[in-house]
Amino acid sequence: MADGWDTFDVAWRSGLRPELQMSVSSWADAHRFLPSASAEPGPWSTDRVPYMREIMDCLSTGSPFERVVFQKGAQLGGTEAGLNWIGYIIHQAPGVALLVMPSIDVVRRNTRTRIDPLIQSSPVLAERVVAPRSRDPGNTATSKRFIGGELVMTGANAASALRSTPARYLFLDEVDGYPSDVEGEGDPVSLAVKRTATFAGKRKIFMVSTPTIRDFSRIEAAYLESDQRRYQVPCPHCGAMQTIEWARIKWPSGEPLKAYLECAHCGDPIGEHHKAAMLRAGEWIATGQGDGRTAGFLLSSLYSPFETWGEIAVEFLASRRDVSRLKTWTNTALAETWDDGQTRLEPESLAARAENWGDALPDGIAVITAGVDVQDDRLEVELVGWGAGEESWSLDYIVIPGSPADAATWETLDGILGRRYTPPRNAPALSVRACCIDSGGHYTPTVLEFCAARSARRVWAIKGASGAGRPAWPRRPSRAKKGGQPLFVIGVDGIKDVFYSRLAIDTAGEGYVHFPTGREGEWLSQLTAERLHARWHKGRQIREWRKRAQDRNEALDCRVYAMAALEGLKSLGLRLNDEARLLLDAPLRGPSDPITSESPTAQQKRSVITSRWMSGH
The missing domain is CATH 3.30.420 (Nucleotidyltransferase; domain 5)
Structure with missing residues (x-):
């Protein structure tokens, strides 16, 4: 970007143009590049994680949903989808965006390892964001100013930032890791959502998290207020649509790495090698009514193209006799809350x-x-x-x-x-x-x-x-x-x-x-x-x-x-x-x-x- 405030002002005003009706997934496929440090560097492809397409597209400006909730397991590409949305905002729909993470320390680390590489690896973003300079406050660990808007990043433990930043876009990442009260001013999620009130009807709120404990999980509570979508995939043998559930993951005795999925309809074993095709043919099905403004998605790691059913089975066997490890496995692999009542014995x-x-x-x-x-x-x-x-x-x-x-x-x-x-x-x-x-x-x-x-x-x-x-x-x-x-x-x-x-x-x-x-x-x-x-x-x-x-x-x-x-x-x-x-x-x-x-x-x-x-x- 050229130097000088006059040049920046012209560029800023050029960003105030009618929004193009491009979806987040289309933008990512066209413009997102994963940095060399990524597991799969190079151009982004939504086809690699087809279940993320609908989630991302609900965040597009043309979508009628104001709030998108994603209760997720690990190794699903959820973080990258959130980064795609940020890139889309900067390039296609500029405005003020607020990213909230559990703490300011997490924010600084995320900026260094994810936000900066996102911008630097995608030319259409690098040319729109203020270049990093020691004396320019437009590009710091907590703020990225771009043509027509700004990305403000803060921790859920910082009340001042949560109450003072009006924003059209709100990205609440790992909400189950937030404190219940921030500096005596109340729930950080509520404080952050209030910052979007002036943009009602045009705002977008993205809540993402691995769940934690039942009755204390923010992401589960938000998901239950939504239309509660589940991703159904076809059986390669009988074609029947179904969700992938842990109860139907089986393996030969003593050989968890050979785990397979048992079809809920025909009962035939479905091998790991079918997963990619099943994911491409899958579709999200709403199981609840919701409030009409919230799209909710729940997805376990059993759908992950980056982790096999066998690997998840091995993790389960290693954790099943240790309650703390089993709790973590339940949250991160199954994307389910842990019920502490499970440990009650009479x-x-x-x-x-x-x-x-x-x-x-x-x-x-x-x-x-x-x-x-x-x-x-x-x-x-x-x-x-x-x-x-x-x-x-x-x-x-x-x-x-x-x-x-x-x-x-x-x-x-x-x-x-x-x-x-x-x-x-x-x-x-x-x-x-x-x-x-x-x-x-x-x-x-x-x-x-x-x-x-x-x-x-x-x-x-x-x-x-x-x-x-x-x-x-x-x-x-x-x-x-x-x-x-x-x-x-x-x-x-x-x-x-x-x-x-x-x-x-x-x-x-x-x-x-x-x-x-x-x-x-x-x-x-x-x-x-x-x-x-x-x-x-x-x-x-x-x-x-x-x-x-x-x-x-x-x-x-x-x-x-x-x-x-x-x-x-x-x-x-x-x-x-x-x-x-x-x-x-x-x-x-x-x-x-x-x-x-x-x-x-x-x-x-x-x-x-x-x-x-x-x-x-």
Whole structure:
């Protein structure tokens, strides 16, 4: 672009011309070039992502829709479609456009990696946007001035920009990542939409996001207000139109990379090699009425030409036993919200799973850990055995009556932690490899002293801390004062996420939770006492585990602490799967082989839970 404000003024006025009735997809096919750093550099082709054509064209100035909602999975080309719209605005329908992203940091990164390459790689855009200069405010990380308009980019956490920029075009990207309240001025989406009010009838609002949690997802709420379009594709065998659903993705046992789609009508398998032709022949079908002004689109990654069904199946298998990973997979692969109610388990449904493994230690246990909860008048202890894939067995649950201020109470615990267990295979006896003891109550100095004296046996004092993102086990312990006893702060919410997802597994194997008969009733009620709740705090969604005031949860706490002990061992180099494999390679113990420890049956008989705390009296 030539220098000088006079020249720019002439160019600006030349942009104030009647809008051409060109669609966004047609513009992209004619003028968009993907930069060399892209996965597929060169001229843009909507035929590569045919499902994006209707979405983009609803953003064209000739479309009757004011709002376009796209609830999407990953690897679909959605971001590139939004960039095509921005290019279309600059070249074909100039005006003020506002791009809102979750934070200003994301905006700056997006400008560097996407907006600038968009402009530089497409000549019709480069000649219309103010050239970047150190002293010219028309081309910065947050603003791009072009002939007839301007692109303003801001974070959803910046109230001033949201309330001060009237705009005809509004691009709300990843709306589920926005805070609920921005600087005390309210919902950032509402603030941004108000900036378009003066352009009612001519405005365009594009909402795009991967969904998050049900009842908290902005994109899902907006989609439900729309005409709720789904993309239907034909079966290559019978021709019947249908959506691609995860429930009909199948694969041969043990071979997820060979995943295929089962036709909803004829039942024939549809291979991945048919996907491209199916997408080209697909069409969007509205399933709702909507308000007449909002076009809504929902598309999962199962439609992606950039990711195979087999790859998505592999991702599912890798995440299905870890609730946090499964949640992410559900959001990003299926484009579905996560229902936290999915993790709710009732004690009655679990009771039928109780097992009677008799006198012997269950086969497969390679490591034993313990978790201890400290109450004012008792200690409660769970001993947990661990096998390959962190399959677990609750070996014992003991209530030790007595004040933690009494030495006898701790002597009893010490004896329990010193037990030795004979495996059913010809291998060395097992002992408690590590133990975590809660220090957060009224007896912190006593707990610290007990643990410090047994640090060589990996008896650790811990304190639970809530909050998303806290590691299950810290890199190093904290100390109350220099030279003081070590205290390990553990992330209890993440551990509970993992535990409850594992408790929902209903087939023995990796992650499965075994427990013996005799634990039904109060123990299971305590184990399942907490529910996941969501609340908003300072504009951010907080998810936390809570119990009702009248419920007890000591059994859950003990399991969390035993799991933390395993995490502590892993931080020290434990390779559980290797140890479990070595154990299972050993022959079963013969009747003449010596028994080097007391029978687990005797131990369990002495520790049957009969106290008033576990019987509900």
